[in-house]
Amino acid sequence: MKQPGPEKVLKEQKIDEKWWDNWIRKGGWRPEGWKIIEMNDGPTLNNLRPEKFLIVHRPHGNMFHHSYGKTSKFFMGLLEGKLYGTKCPKCGLVYCPPRAHCFNPKCRLEETKWVELSKKGEVHAHTVMAIAWPSMAHLQPLVGAMVRIDGTNTCLPMTMRDIDPEKVNIGLRVNIHIEKQPKGDLLDVYATPAEKPKAPKRTPEELKRFREDMEKTRAWVKKTFGK
Amino acid sequence: MAKKVGIVAGSISRFDNPRHTLQEEMCAEAVKMILDEVPDLELGDFVKKGYACCYSYFSDILEQQQCMHWIINDYLGLSAVPCYRVESGGATPIDAIVNAALWIRSGMFPAVLVVGWEKMDELPIQKVNEAIAIAGDTDWDFVSGFTYNAFYATMEARRMHVYGETEEDLAQVSVLCHNNSLENPYAQWPAQHGFSKITIDDVYKSRLISWPYRLYECAMTSEGASALLLANEETTKKLTDNPVWISGVGFGSDTMRAGDRPDNPAWKGLYPEDEKIWPKHVPAPMSPYPDLCNFGALRVSARMAYKDAGIRNPRKEISLVEIFDPYAGVVLAGLEDFDFCKRGEGKKLLREGVIQPHGELPCQLSGALTAQGHAVGSTSVAQVVDVYWQLSNQIGKKWGAPGRQLSKPKKGFIHGHGGTGCQAGAVVLEV
Numbered sequence: 050m051k052q053p054g055p056e057k058v059l060k061e062q063k064i065d066e067k068w069w070d071n072w073i074r075k076g077g078w079r080p081e082g083w084k085i086i087e088m089n090d091g092p093t094l095n096n097l098r099p100e101k102f103l104i105v106h107r108p109h110g111n112m113f114h115h116s117y118g119k120t121s122k123f124f125m126g127l128l129e130g131k132l133y134g135t136k137c138p139k140c141g142l143v144y145c146p147p148r149a150h151c152f153n154p155k156c157r158l159e160e161t162k163w164v165e166l167s168k169k170g171e172v173h174a175h176t177v178m179a180i181a182w183p184s185m186a187h188l189q190p191l192v193g194a195m196v197r198i199d200g201t202n203t204c205l206p207m208t209m210r211d212i213d214p215e216k217v218n219i220g221l222r223v224n225i226h227i228e229k230q231p232k233g234d235l236l237d238v239y240a241t242p243a244e245k246p247k248a249p250k251r252t253p254e255e256l257k258r259f260r261e262d263m264e265k266t267r268a269w270v271k272k273t274f275g276k
Numbered sequence: 277m278a279k280k281v282g283i284v285a286g287s288i289s290r291f292d293n294p295r296h297t298l299q300e301e302m303c304a305e306a307v308k309m310i311l312d313e314v315p316d317l318e319l320g321d322f323v324k325k326g327y328a329c330c331y332s333y334f335s336d337i338l339e340q341q342q343c344m345h346w347i348i349n350d351y352l353g354l355s356a357v358p359c360y361r362v363e364s365g366g367a368t369p370i371d372a373i374v375n376a377a378l379w380i381r382s383g384m385f386p387a388v389l390v391v392g393w394e395k396m397d398e399l400p401i402q403k404v405n406e407a408i409a410i411a412g413d414t415d416w417d418f419v420s421g422f423t424y425n426a427f428y429a430t431m432e433a434r435r436m437h438v439y440g441e442t443e444e445d446l447a448q449v450s451v452l453c454h455n456n457s458l459e460n461p462y463a464q465w466p467a468q469h470g471f472s473k474i475t476i477d478d479v480y481k482s483r484l485i486s487w488p489y490r491l492y493e494c495a496m497t498s499e500g501a502s503a504l505l506l507a508n509e510e511t512t513k514k515l516t517d518n519p520v521w522i523s524g525v526g527f528g529s530d531t532m533r534a535g536d537r538p539d540n541p542a543w544k545g546l547y548p549e550d551e552k553i554w555p556k557h558v559p560a561p562m563s564p565y566p567d568l569c570n571f572g573a574l575r576v577s578a579r580m581a582y583k584d585a586g587i588r589n590p591r592k593e594i595s596l597v598e599i600f601d602p603y604a605g606v607v608l609a610g611l612e613d614f615d616f617c618k619r620g621e622g623k624k625l626l627r628e629g630v631i632q633p634h635g636e637l638p639c640q641l642s643g644a645l646t647a648q649g650h651a652v653g654s655t656s657v658a659q660v661v662d663v664y665w666q667l668s669n670q671i672g673k674k675w676g677a678p679g680r681q682l683s684k685p686k687k688g689f690i691h692g693h694g695g696t697g698c699q700a701g702a703v704v705l706e707v
């Protein structure tokens with residue numbers, strides 16, 4: 050028998066302890082304020098009566114120290130600007146998102162091997178987010194695509210840049226990029242069109258509505274973030 | 277096998293957001309309605325007669341309380357009663373019902389009380405979205421910047437591309453659900469927006485969330501509770517003169533990440549008749565069914581429930597359907613995955629009026645997730661209660677809207693699912 054530890058730190062990008070220390074102390078569960086409200090309530094709309102409620106504003110915060118386990122190589126790859134997936138030596142399926150074990154029922158959880166992937170792919174399905182993550186709200190309207198990276202049997206969800214949201218289409222060839230200053234998660238990966246996009250078929254009404262939606266979304270971004 | 281599982285009573289404490297009332301209080305409101313309806317039922321019976329409880333709620337994060345069901349069980353006066361919680365994302369409440377029915381069939385418990393609830397108003401809406409989205413894979417789905425809105429939107433974009441569904445189809449589903457909810461005194465839409473009908477223009481005017489989905493085509497976030505008392509045949513007949521039976525249950529699963537489905541060898545060859553339905557203008561993936569167009573877990577759960585209930589022709593035999601529709605397109609996909617039509621033809625049933633309240637196959641009579649509401653742990657319990665009230669001819673009494681009672685419905689189908697169709701459950705009810 051052998052002990053697995055202690056762990057050796059090979060490389061590290063430290064968190065700003067001061068920033069976190071400040072935040073963790075704010076997450077103390079004690080109310081920062083409160084209000085008393087009155088509202089009708091009851092089990093059905095045919096049976097309501099006025100009730101008074103006290104509401105407290107109760108904060109707390111967290112930071113998770115998360116391991117990517119045996120898929121870590123994918124994220125280490127991002128830090129070096131490379132894209133990796135895994136391949137099953139038995140059935141040949143190629144995964145990105147990678148899996149350390151093949152999920153083909155025939156392969157009895159065979160351990161996979163790492164392969165470097167091409168930075169080209171194809172849009173399998175897409176959307177335009179008018180409400181994205183709060184931290185990405187300034188990028189709205191934001192194209193999201195399920196991208197099938199060439200040679201893989203899966204789709205990796207990612208956002209797209211340098212594309213008119215009106216024109217993204219299923220089957221569009223894309224180039225895949227990794228942020229110049231990667232943070233170590235999937236948001237480091239994004240796609241741009243590798244060919245002239247073809248707009249999906251829309252009726253004149255649909256097109257008019259779509260353009261209005263985009264205008265409204267951009268106006269909100271401008272109003273909120275001032276650019 | 278003691279196959280018959282009966283519904284003795286069902287109840288809902290209405291959907292709204294905010295309710296401000298605590299979970300245990302909403303649950304008590306729901307269970308109190310069951311006690312009022314079943315005078316022969318005593319809370320003390322649970323220990324004396326060996327009944328059990330099965331609790332349904334989705335999130336520990338939304339109100340930062342783990343093991344909420346311990347509070348509920350205690351609050352209801354059910355200390356010492358065997359209980360546990362079922363949790364499987366959006367499938368939580370349907371799985372709780374399936375689980376309770378199987379408990380009864382096992383012969384272990386003569387009766388099981390299912391209670392479902394959710395509280396969703398405590399966090400800011402972005403954090404609510406986040407708490408829900410982390411039911412997706414937090415390494416590979418969620419941190420791509422997509423919320424569930426975006427994942428379901430990509431799947432619908434694929435349905436539009438492969439099957440030719442349109443934005444109008446989605447808006448029509450939304451209109452159907454909202455207008456169905458207007459006389460439902462448990463529904464959130466009328467509680468917040470009043471009692472007038474909406475049109476497709478109202479849907480188009482609602483804000484874009486993630487193309488093609490607009491606000492009125494997405495589930496509401498809700499608070500509320502609901503309960504079902506299930507029992508074996510003997511106990512059911514003792515406690516009620518107006519029983520409805522759970523004649524079939526089923527459940528199924530699919531990949532965690534929707535993106536892993538197109539070439540998934542596990543689906544290959546499973547439904548060859550569906551694999552053949554594929555248009556020439558789109559390259560077919562290795563496993564054309566379900567791809568990102570349909571929900572394989574829904575198919576598995578439905579066929580299991582039909583087989584269990586002895587249903588050969590669901591379209592002919594089933595009188596009404598409640599689909600778990602976090603997004604409007606799921607109604608159309610569901611109709612296909614539940615064998616009410618071939619894949620790609622869900623839109624046909626919609627356009628021909630088949631799923632309207634007076635159509636051949638009324639769907640979403642409650643208003644479902646976009647209009648009745650989606651207090652996750654309560655959602656499918658409430659949808660089963662809605663169908664149970666229809667089958668037991670109680671809509672007039674329970675809704676105060678006798679005009680909404682269907683004429684002599686025989687069998688109802690209710691489905692629920694979680695994630696992007698990662699897990700699904702289904703039940704068949706019959707009079």
Ligand SMILES: [Zn+2]
Nearest residue numbers: 137140151156
């Ligand atoms: Zn393999």
